[in-house]
Amino acid sequence: MKSLTKFNLQSPINLALLREQLKRFWYLALVQMALYGIILLTVYSDAISGPRQMLNVLQMSHIIIPMAMLFFPFFAVSAMFTYLFRVQSADVTHSLPYTRTQLFCTNVLTGLILMIVPLLLFCVFCLNPVYMPGSLGRIGTPLNPFGDIALFFGRMLLALVFYYAVYLVCVMASGNIIMFIVAGGALPFLPITLHIVWQFLKSFFLTGYDVSSHLNAGLAEKLFISNPIFMMFQIQGGIDMNPYIITYGITALVLCVLAFFLYRLRRLERAGETLVFTPAKNALVFFLASAVSAALTFTAIALLAEFAGIYIANDFAILLLFALFFVVFYYLGHMMMERTIHVKSKRKLLKWFAAVLGGILVVGYFFTITGIGSSxxxxxxxxxxVYTGGASFNNIPDGTIISDSNIIDGVINAHKALLKDKGTLREAGFYGGFNSSGLSRKYGHLSREYIAYFLTDGAAVTSAYVIPASLYESSGLNSLHAEETVALTQYLGNKARLEPEDLGAISLSIPGRFDGSLGFSDPRELEELFACIKADALTDAERMGAMIKEAAENGAAAISDYYGADNICIINIFSKEEMEEISSGDYYYSRPMDIRLADPENILAWLKENGINY
Amino acid sequence: MIRIEKLVKTFDGFPALNSLNLHVKKGSLYGLVGVNGSGKTTIIRHISGMYRQDNGTVEIDGMPVYDNTAVKSRLGYIADDLYFFGNYSISALKSFYSRLYKSWSGERFNEMSALFKLDCHKPVRKFSKGMQKQAAFILAMSVMPDVLLLDEPIDGLDPLIRRQVMHHIIKEAAEREMTVLLSSHNLKEIEGVCDTVGIVKEGRMVIEKELDDLKAGTLKLQLAYPPDDKKGRERYKDLNILHYEKRENSSIELLIVSGAEDEIMPKVKAHNPLVCEALPLTLDEIFVYETEGAVNEIFDEI
Structure with missing residues (x-):
C-alpha cells in the first residue's frame, strides 16, 4: 500500500488543470472586482477633497473590506474544494490523471490567484486618484501613496491568505457545506477559546481565580485577534506590524500544511458526511453532549428551585440528571453527525465515554474540585x-490590601479553617451558584467572598467562595475586616510586575497639598522617582502595614481621616505598553499600577530637590 | 495487465471488499458480475485510482494505481453515476481532456461525435441520462485508453446505441489490444461481449474464469428415468451437483453439474437413463447456480 507521507517528485502544479480551473471560476474574480469597485467609487469621490481622505478608506474603514477578508477566501475555497462534498464529483475529479498533491496545490494556487488579482487591480486603481489634476496641490501634508497602498495591499493579502488557510483546513475536515461554514466561523476563535478554557481550569483546579490576570487578559486580547479582522481594525498608524505579519504568516502556512495532510488522509467515500474523520466526530459529539448536559443540569436545578420550590443538592441525583441528559444528547449528536436515527453501532463507544466521564467525575469529587474553587x-x-472581602480585588481600587504579618497569618489560618468545612463549602459553593434561593432557605444569607494573596514573586492569587454568612463569620475572616473602609495602598509588593525600564509614565497627586496631578515621563525623572516610591512603600511594607493597623484600631473610616489628607499620596504608574494604548486612544485596556502612600517622605524630598513646588 | 491481490476495503467497519483477487489479461474483455452491493463499483473505483485500499495490491502493468499519474493517464473510466463539471459542454470537456491526456485523439473524438450526433455545445448536464452516458463514452474513447473501465455502461442506453457502444468497445479491444473491464447486471450483455468473467459475492471473488472454461466446466443435463425409478439425487453422489430439480410425479430430472463433459457423461450414463440430453447453459444460469454454491462455501468456511 502506498505511504500517505510519500510524495511524488513531480511538479506540484498541473498546468492544464490550473488553466481549466481559472477558466471555470473566472467569475469569482469578477465579483470581487465589482465589490472592490464600490470602494473605488468612495476612493475616487474622496480624492476630490484630497488624497489623504482617499487613503483613509484604505485604513479599513469601508464596510466591504472586512466582508472581503471574510467572504472572498470562503468563496475561493468553496469553488475549489467543495467537490469533495459529493461522491460523484469527488470520484470523477480524482480519477483524472494527476496526483492528489497536484490537485491540492493547483486548486490552492487557483484560489489564491482569483483573490490576489482583483486586490492587485484595486490597489493599482487606487493609485490613480493621487495623480488626478489638482489633488496633490490641495494637500499640505506629505503623502506616500505607494507606501500606504502597499501597506494596505499587504494587510489585505495577509488577512485573505490567513482566512483562506482557515477555510482550507475546515473544508478538508468537513463533509458537507453546513459543517464547513460552522467550522470556518469557529476555527479563528479556537486559540482564545482554548485560552479561556485553560484559565478556567487553572483557576478551578489549581490556583484559584488569578488576580494577576492583567497579563492573561493581555494575552487574551492578543489571542482574540486570531481573527485578523479584529487586528486590522485595531492597528493604527505607527504600530509595528512585524509581529502580526510573522504570526499570521506562520499560522497561515501551518494551516495550509495541515490542510494538505488532512486532504491526503481524507477518504473520498466520506463525501457528504458531517465530519470526515471518525475520531474527530466522536470527540466532538462527546464534548458537545457533555457541555450541553452540564448546562441543562444546572439550569434544571435552578429552575426547579426557583419555580417548583424543589431543592436538589444531592450529588447522586445531580449526577444521575447529568447522565440522563448526556445519554440523550450523545445519541442526538450522533444522529446529527450520521444523519440517521440508527446509531446502535455507537453503543460500545458510549460505554467507553461513560466510563471516562464517570472517572473524571469521581476523581474530581475526591479532589474536592467541585464547588470550592480552589483549595x-x-x-x-x-x-x-492579603485582601479579603465581598468584591473582587480588581473591582475595588480602594480595597484594603494588608501587609501586616499578624493579619496575613490570621487570614491563612482562617482560610484553612474554612476549607476544613468541606461539606458546607461544597454545597454552598457548587450548588449555590445554581440554587441560591434553595440554599438561602437552608443556610440563610449567602455571599460571595474573596481571599486574595499577593505573593513575593509578584503573582497574585484569589480564591472565591459562595458561603453562608454564618460560616464567613465563624471562620474569623469577618473580624479581620472590622474596618472595611480603611484604605491605604494597593498591593505593596509586586516587585516582579514592574521594573524601572518598563516605566512609561508616573502620575502623582497629593490632594491635601495641591490640585490636580503631576506627570513625569522623562526617563531620568522616572528612574529617580520610582526609586523614591520604592523607598517609601515597596521596601517598607512592614511600616505601612503597621500604619494601616494603627488606623484601623483607632476606628478611622479612611486612612486620610487618620493621617490627614495632605499626607496621602496617590500614584499611578504606567508601563510603556499602557502609554502606547493611551496614546492610541485605547485607554480602556490600560490598568496602571495604583499606589496610595501615607507620609511619602522620599517622594516629597525628591519633588523639593527638583524644584517642584507643592 | 490488471492485478488485484488480497484487496481489503472497509466502510465504517463494514467489509466492502474482503481479500479480493482479480486478474485481467491484456486485451481481455472482462465482465464483472455480482448482485447489488457485492462490491463491483468499489473494485472499479480502486482500479481507477479513486479509492485508497485498506490493504492489498492494485496494479496495472506492475505499477500501483493510487496517486499514479502515469497509470491514470492510460485509463478511461465511465462511472455508473455520471458527473460533469459545472455547465461544461462536450467541446469544453474535449478542450480540457485534450490538454490533460497526452494520448488524446482529436480524430477519434470527431469520429465518435459524428456517430452519436450529440450537441457538443450544449451543457452536458442538460442531456438525458442516456445522452450523458454517450458523452462520457465519446470522451473516454477519445483518450485512447489502454484500459477502459465501465461501470454499468449500458444502463439507460437504447438498444441501438447500446449495440454501437459495444461494437466500438470490441473493435477497439481487437485493434489496439485495449483491455476492458465492465461491470453489469445484464449477464446477456456480458456473455455476448466478454471473454472472461469474474463473479463477486459479498466482497470476494468467488469465480474468475474465461467464459468458455466456465461454460465448459458446467453442464446442464436433462435426464429421464423409468417411472418406477425412485433413486433421485442419491445416485449422483460422485458428481458435483450445483442444482438438482425433479418435479413431483415426473420422471424427468434437471441437473446442473460442475465439471468437464467427458468426465460427467460416463458417470451419468452409468445410471442408464432413458434420455440424457445436454442443454445449452446461459451465463445467467451459471451465475445463479455457481454463486449459490460459492455462498454455501463461504458459509462453510465461516
Whole structure:
C-alpha cells in the first residue's frame, strides 16, 4: 500500500488543470472586482477633497473590506474544494490523471490567484486618484501613496491568505457545506477559546481565580485577534506590524500544511458526511453532549428551585440528571453527525465515554474540585499582602490590601479553617451558584467572598467562595475586616510586575497639598522617582502595614481621616505598553499600577530637590 | 495487465471488499458480475485510482494505481453515476481532456461525435441520462485508453446505441489490444461481449474464469428415468451437483453439474437413463447456480 507521507517528485502544479480551473471560476474574480469597485467609487469621490481622505478608506474603514477578508477566501475555497462534498464529483475529479498533491496545490494556487488579482487591480486603481489634476496641490501634508497602498495591499493579502488557510483546513475536515461554514466561523476563535478554557481550569483546579490576570487578559486580547479582522481594525498608524505579519504568516502556512495532510488522509467515500474523520466526530459529539448536559443540569436545578420550590443538592441525583441528559444528547449528536436515527453501532463507544466521564467525575469529587474553587493556601513566607472581602480585588481600587504579618497569618489560618468545612463549602459553593434561593432557605444569607494573596514573586492569587454568612463569620475572616473602609495602598509588593525600564509614565497627586496631578515621563525623572516610591512603600511594607493597623484600631473610616489628607499620596504608574494604548486612544485596556502612600517622605524630598513646588 | 491481490476495503467497519483477487489479461474483455452491493463499483473505483485500499495490491502493468499519474493517464473510466463539471459542454470537456491526456485523439473524438450526433455545445448536464452516458463514452474513447473501465455502461442506453457502444468497445479491444473491464447486471450483455468473467459475492471473488472454461466446466443435463425409478439425487453422489430439480410425479430430472463433459457423461450414463440430453447453459444460469454454491462455501468456511 502506498505511504500517505510519500510524495511524488513531480511538479506540484498541473498546468492544464490550473488553466481549466481559472477558466471555470473566472467569475469569482469578477465579483470581487465589482465589490472592490464600490470602494473605488468612495476612493475616487474622496480624492476630490484630497488624497489623504482617499487613503483613509484604505485604513479599513469601508464596510466591504472586512466582508472581503471574510467572504472572498470562503468563496475561493468553496469553488475549489467543495467537490469533495459529493461522491460523484469527488470520484470523477480524482480519477483524472494527476496526483492528489497536484490537485491540492493547483486548486490552492487557483484560489489564491482569483483573490490576489482583483486586490492587485484595486490597489493599482487606487493609485490613480493621487495623480488626478489638482489633488496633490490641495494637500499640505506629505503623502506616500505607494507606501500606504502597499501597506494596505499587504494587510489585505495577509488577512485573505490567513482566512483562506482557515477555510482550507475546515473544508478538508468537513463533509458537507453546513459543517464547513460552522467550522470556518469557529476555527479563528479556537486559540482564545482554548485560552479561556485553560484559565478556567487553572483557576478551578489549581490556583484559584488569578488576580494577576492583567497579563492573561493581555494575552487574551492578543489571542482574540486570531481573527485578523479584529487586528486590522485595531492597528493604527505607527504600530509595528512585524509581529502580526510573522504570526499570521506562520499560522497561515501551518494551516495550509495541515490542510494538505488532512486532504491526503481524507477518504473520498466520506463525501457528504458531517465530519470526515471518525475520531474527530466522536470527540466532538462527546464534548458537545457533555457541555450541553452540564448546562441543562444546572439550569434544571435552578429552575426547579426557583419555580417548583424543589431543592436538589444531592450529588447522586445531580449526577444521575447529568447522565440522563448526556445519554440523550450523545445519541442526538450522533444522529446529527450520521444523519440517521440508527446509531446502535455507537453503543460500545458510549460505554467507553461513560466510563471516562464517570472517572473524571469521581476523581474530581475526591479532589474536592467541585464547588470550592480552589483549595490553594500559600505558605506564610511566600505572602507579602492579603485582601479579603465581598468584591473582587480588581473591582475595588480602594480595597484594603494588608501587609501586616499578624493579619496575613490570621487570614491563612482562617482560610484553612474554612476549607476544613468541606461539606458546607461544597454545597454552598457548587450548588449555590445554581440554587441560591434553595440554599438561602437552608443556610440563610449567602455571599460571595474573596481571599486574595499577593505573593513575593509578584503573582497574585484569589480564591472565591459562595458561603453562608454564618460560616464567613465563624471562620474569623469577618473580624479581620472590622474596618472595611480603611484604605491605604494597593498591593505593596509586586516587585516582579514592574521594573524601572518598563516605566512609561508616573502620575502623582497629593490632594491635601495641591490640585490636580503631576506627570513625569522623562526617563531620568522616572528612574529617580520610582526609586523614591520604592523607598517609601515597596521596601517598607512592614511600616505601612503597621500604619494601616494603627488606623484601623483607632476606628478611622479612611486612612486620610487618620493621617490627614495632605499626607496621602496617590500614584499611578504606567508601563510603556499602557502609554502606547493611551496614546492610541485605547485607554480602556490600560490598568496602571495604583499606589496610595501615607507620609511619602522620599517622594516629597525628591519633588523639593527638583524644584517642584507643592 | 490488471492485478488485484488480497484487496481489503472497509466502510465504517463494514467489509466492502474482503481479500479480493482479480486478474485481467491484456486485451481481455472482462465482465464483472455480482448482485447489488457485492462490491463491483468499489473494485472499479480502486482500479481507477479513486479509492485508497485498506490493504492489498492494485496494479496495472506492475505499477500501483493510487496517486499514479502515469497509470491514470492510460485509463478511461465511465462511472455508473455520471458527473460533469459545472455547465461544461462536450467541446469544453474535449478542450480540457485534450490538454490533460497526452494520448488524446482529436480524430477519434470527431469520429465518435459524428456517430452519436450529440450537441457538443450544449451543457452536458442538460442531456438525458442516456445522452450523458454517450458523452462520457465519446470522451473516454477519445483518450485512447489502454484500459477502459465501465461501470454499468449500458444502463439507460437504447438498444441501438447500446449495440454501437459495444461494437466500438470490441473493435477497439481487437485493434489496439485495449483491455476492458465492465461491470453489469445484464449477464446477456456480458456473455455476448466478454471473454472472461469474474463473479463477486459479498466482497470476494468467488469465480474468475474465461467464459468458455466456465461454460465448459458446467453442464446442464436433462435426464429421464423409468417411472418406477425412485433413486433421485442419491445416485449422483460422485458428481458435483450445483442444482438438482425433479418435479413431483415426473420422471424427468434437471441437473446442473460442475465439471468437464467427458468426465460427467460416463458417470451419468452409468445410471442408464432413458434420455440424457445436454442443454445449452446461459451465463445467467451459471451465475445463479455457481454463486449459490460459492455462498454455501463461504458459509462453510465461516
Amino acid at each position: 490553594f493556601v500559600p505558605k506564610f513566607s511566600d505572602v507579602e499582602a
